[in-house]
Amino acid sequence: MRKTNLLTLISSVMLITLLGACSDNENETSSTSNTSENDVTLDDDMKFSETVSLNIPVYDRAFENWNVSDNYYTNWIQDEFGEQYNIDVNFVPISRGSEVTDFQQLLSAGNAPHIIYNYDMPLALSYYSSGVFQPLDLDEIAEYAPTYWEKLSGTIDQYGMINEENVFFFAERPDISNFVSIIRKDWVEEVGMEVEDLTSLEKFNEMAMKWKEAGLGTLGGGLTENIYNYNYAFRDWPIDPEYRALYSDLMVADFTTEDTERWLRNLSNQYHNGLINQEFYLLDANRQKTEFVAGRSGIHGEYISSNTDLFEATLKNNPDAEFAVVPPYARVPEGREAQGRANFPFGLIMGINEKATEEERIAVWMYLEWMSQPDNLFFLQNGVEGDNYTLDSEGFPVKNEEFDGESSLAMNNNKDYWSLVTEAPYFGSEELTHKAMESFWSPSGYEYIVDDMFKYQEQVVEYLKPDALFTVVIESQNRYQADLNALFQELYLKVVMAPEENFDEEYEAAKQRYLEAGYQEILDEKQKAIDEDKFLYFE
Amino acid sequence: MKLKEELRQKNESASLKKETSKKSWYFHIRRDWQLYVLLLIPVSFAFVFKYVPLTGILVAFKDYNIIKGFWASEWVGLDVFRDLFARPDFLKAVRNTLLLNVSDLVLSFTIPIFLALLINEINGNIFKRVNQTLIYLPHFLSWVIMGALAYQLLGYGSGMVNNLIEQLGGNRIPFLQSDIHWLFSYLAIGVWQGMGWGTIIYLAAMSGVNPELYEAATVDGANRWRKMWHVTIPCIRPTIVILVILSLGHVMGGSFERVYALQNMATTEFTTTIPVLVFRWGIENGDYSSATALGVFQAVIGLVLVVLADQIAKKAGEDGLL
Numbered sequence: 046m047r048k049t050n051l052l053t054l055i056s057s058v059m060l061i062t063l064l065g066a067c068s069d070n071e072n073e074t075s076s077t078s079n080t081s082e083n084d085v086t087l088d089d090d091m092k093f094s095e096t097v098s099l100n101i102p103v104y105d106r107a108f109e110n111w112n113v114s115d116n117y118y119t120n121w122i123q124d125e126f127g128e129q130y131n132i133d134v135n136f137v138p139i140s141r142g143s144e145v146t147d148f149q150q151l152l153s154a155g156n157a158p159h160i161i162y163n164y165d166m167p168l169a170l171s172y173y174s175s176g177v178f179q180p181l182d183l184d185e186i187a188e189y190a191p192t193y194w195e196k197l198s199g200t201i202d203q204y205g206m207i208n209e210e211n212v213f214f215f216a217e218r219p220d221i222s223n224f225v226s227i228i229r230k231d232w233v234e235e236v237g238m239e240v241e242d243l244t245s246l247e248k249f250n251e252m253a254m255k256w257k258e259a260g261l262g263t264l265g266g267g268l269t270e271n272i273y274n275y276n277y278a279f280r281d282w283p284i285d286p287e288y289r290a291l292y293s294d295l296m297v298a299d300f301t302t303e304d305t306e307r308w309l310r311n312l313s314n315q316y317h318n319g320l321i322n323q324e325f326y327l328l329d330a331n332r333q334k335t336e337f338v339a340g341r342s343g344i345h346g347e348y349i350s351s352n353t354d355l356f357e358a359t360l361k362n363n364p365d366a367e368f369a370v371v372p373p374y375a376r377v378p379e380g381r382e383a384q385g386r387a388n389f390p391f392g393l394i395m396g397i398n399e400k401a402t403e404e405e406r407i408a409v410w411m412y413l414e415w416m417s418q419p420d421n422l423f424f425l426q427n428g429v430e431g432d433n434y435t436l437d438s439e440g441f442p443v444k445n446e447e448f449d450g451e452s453s454l455a456m457n458n459n460k461d462y463w464s465l466v467t468e469a470p471y472f473g474s475e476e477l478t479h480k481a482m483e484s485f486w487s488p489s490g491y492e493y494i495v496d497d498m499f500k501y502q503e504q505v506v507e508y509l510k511p512d513a514l515f516t517v518v519i520e521s522q523n524r525y526q527a528d529l530n531a532l533f534q535e536l537y538l539k540v541v542m543a544p545e546e547n548f549d550e551e552y553e554a555a556k557q558r559y560l561e562a563g564y565q566e567i568l569d570e571k572q573k574a575i576d577e578d579k580f581l582y583f584e
Numbered sequence: 585m586k587l588k589e590e591l592r593q594k595n596e597s598a599s600l601k602k603e604t605s606k607k608s609w610y611f612h613i614r615r616d617w618q619l620y621v622l623l624l625i626p627v628s629f630a631f632v633f634k635y636v637p638l639t640g641i642l643v644a645f646k647d648y649n650i651i652k653g654f655w656a657s658e659w660v661g662l663d664v665f666r667d668l669f670a671r672p673d674f675l676k677a678v679r680n681t682l683l684l685n686v687s688d689l690v691l692s693f694t695i696p697i698f699l700a701l702l703i704n705e706i707n708g709n710i711f712k713r714v715n716q717t718l719i720y721l722p723h724f725l726s727w728v729i730m731g732a733l734a735y736q737l738l739g740y741g742s743g744m745v746n747n748l749i750e751q752l753g754g755n756r757i758p759f760l761q762s763d764i765h766w767l768f769s770y771l772a773i774g775v776w777q778g779m780g781w782g783t784i785i786y787l788a789a790m791s792g793v794n795p796e797l798y799e800a801a802t803v804d805g806a807n808r809w810r811k812m813w814h815v816t817i818p819c820i821r822p823t824i825v826i827l828v829i830l831s832l833g834h835v836m837g838g839s840f841e842r843v844y845a846l847q848n849m850a851t852t853e854f855t856t857t858i859p860v861l862v863f864r865w866g867i868e869n870g871d872y873s874s875a876t877a878l879g880v881f882q883a884v885i886g887l888v889l890v891v892l893a894d895q896i897a898k899k900a901g902e903d904g905l906l
Contacts, residue, residue, distance in 0.1 A: 145868075177651055
């Protein structure tokens with residue numbers, strides 16, 4: 046009898062707990078739907094009559110001494126934007142290294158910000174297939190964010206519709222990139238070559254062999270993982286559009302193609318000849334930088350910005366170090382072209398959280414509109430005139446490197462705040478933008494690096510194309526992505542590190558495993574989408 | 585007369601006992617309510633953090649969608665399990681989990697017993713305490729630190745141990761960078777990290793051994809080895825049995841952090857384990873249903889092993905756990 050009483054008690058408590066959880070959800074849902082049926086109350090100054098809480102995601106890149114959600118600029122945004130429209134702007138930190146996990150956990154807990162974003166379309170589509178986004182009314186964007194709409198309406202019209210629903214909106218992306226590969230010029234010259242001599246992969250490997258013989262160091266690089274654009278320079282040119290659509294994917298490696306085989310053979314050759322670090326698979330991005338800074342490797346790639354510490358740190362260990370940009374054909378096999386994956390014509394891909402109310406959604410448009418105003422954007426990108434920068438004779442901002450006061454910018458020039466509207470500053474024309482970006486991205490004394498970076502980008506621009514975009518969700522990709530990512534790393538290392546005479550045998554077996562682990566399913570599903578013309582191709 | 589008095593007292597005490605046992609639970613709660621209030625704290629803790637999350641098992645039977653949530657996601661019966669068993673990594677993960685954990689059970693379980701026996705035999709108190717403290721210390725280092733330390737010390741290219749081996753004229757050993765070596769390094773590092781901490785319970789059990797047993801053994805002419813074999817070990821045997829049974833519950837689980845911190849992508853033969861797959865599917869891929877199903881599978885096997893081991897122990901004449 047006592048046992049029965051106790052069981053009844055426990056059951057009742059559990060039931061109440063569970064029902065409580067249920068009713069919370071129901072309340073939440075009903076409150077959302079009620080609100081969305083109501084008219085939004087804005088006064089003549091476009092001010093909300095009741096405070097609206099706006100949750101904006103911001104990448105947390107773990108910069109030292111930088112609080113992403115509470116700093117001079119977040120406070121400034123609240124003062125200038127939030128107070129004006131009666132909006133309480135909260136910044137939700139999203140770890141850059143594990144953004145998908147962060148978003149998924151926030152979504153599961155019902156605490157996700159009102160904008161869900163990503164730089165990669167397959168991931169954005171994967172969110173979409175989970176029902177994360179609400180459909181958009183484009184007229185509403187045009188009404189509340191006219192400046193933003195004027196700039197982005199073409200992009201939103203062209204790429205924002207999925208399964209005949211308007212889902213995505215975007216940030217602008219000026220055709221400019223700041224990723225640069227740096228080479229130790231002093232090492233190149235020490236072995237009797239010039240940086241300009243590096244016109245093919247064969248020459249590049251020859252130089253690496255000379256570095257090795259001179260005891261200077263190895264080529265840079267580390268474990269290839271997560272971002273798969275490694276074999277573009279090994280592809281045929283011109284390339285068949287359908288082939289490129291089928292096999293180009295940032296998230297899943299095309300391990301079974303002949304392009305990958307060529308890439309693997311070169312890597313295997315570099316590994317067995319000691320041209321790369323024999324433990325390259327232990328090197329993540331930070332350790333690759335450490336190797337370069339310590340003078341153990343002679344090549345390193347990163348996104349350059351005026352406050353990068355790469356050169357200064359390397360010079361501390363190697364006072365005679367000189368730097369140059371790796372020429373674009375240095376890692377391209379003889380007879381091939383410097384193909385690459387160009388960025389999509391948009392920056393961040395964004396959608397509105399399915400749970401956002403009408404007020405919250407309108408607050409998002411108002412926020413984008415406010416940030417699209419040149420003065421606001423310029424302030425967020427450059428800081429306070431006289432403190433953070435001065436204007437040169439042509440009116441371009443010149444950064445004050447010494448300044449470390451309250452209004453100091455984040456290490457990437459505050460990009461994680463203004464990237465909602467643009468991926469890079471734009472000054473009206475490509476020429477002016479390049480000119481302005483020279484000081485924006487150039488560490489003092491290294492302007493020539495940014496100049497060369499632009500020069501080389503220009504040389505190969507015709508071979509840089511964005512990957513095709515599928516306009517349907519590739520379900521098998523969502524399902525197998527993580528497994529294939531882990532398997533790719535395992536298999537490519539096995540093939541590369543196996544004795545060179547066993548390469549063919551190892552690679553054949555590895556390809557088979559990779560196909561069976563889900564890649565064949567992905568290829569089949571993509572082929573079906575291609576056959577049904579459900580993809581966008583960029584000429 | 586005396587006998588009569590004793591009988592009376594016995595009867596009184598029996599009737600008091602009977603009366604007390606007849607009192608309702610309400611009486612006990614009223615009498616000792618302060619104690620029950622105190623008990624509420626750990627009970628609530630266990631309920632909230634151990635039992636309420638068990639409702640999450642439902643996700644293994646649903647096509648969980650982060651937006652539809654826990655309740656609105658569609659029921660799919662055992663589809664998730666069927667799919668799970670068909671996935672290529674599943675069998676490999678089961679094999680590796682069993683291999684790592686059974687090997688670990690053999691080594692990490694037995695070595696602390698030997699170590700505790702040795703520490704127990706040390707006479708010098710200060711020497712004993714210093715040794716105990718030193719061997720406990722690695723337990724307090726997280727696996728992230730342990731992983732970094734392991735690669736600093738045992739790395740093939742620049743590890744300190746390999747540098748030393750090379751300087752002494754030997755060949756470098758890929759402690760962490762070849763599959764078989766990795767397996768032994770994994771086990772050895774685990775033993776090193778956990779053996780000190782593992783001795784605590786055994787030393788406590790040994791301190792409870794009746795000294796008269798040792799005195800009797802001495803009188804019978806037993807040396808230290810004999811006393812250890814015939815007195816100490818039989819006395820701590822129930823503790824050993826209970827700990828074996830508890831350890832069996834983890835045979836299908838094991839430490840995710842340990843594998844994750846010590847793994848590298850060039851030696852993956854033994855690193856795909858069930859906890860690693862749960863992380864990959866659940867956290868990296870957002871496939872919460874498969875990850876939960878895998879967790880349920882792991883927990884059920886663990887429970888079965890514990891129950892089986894308990895039955896076997898009881899049949900062998902031990903007290904058992906349940």
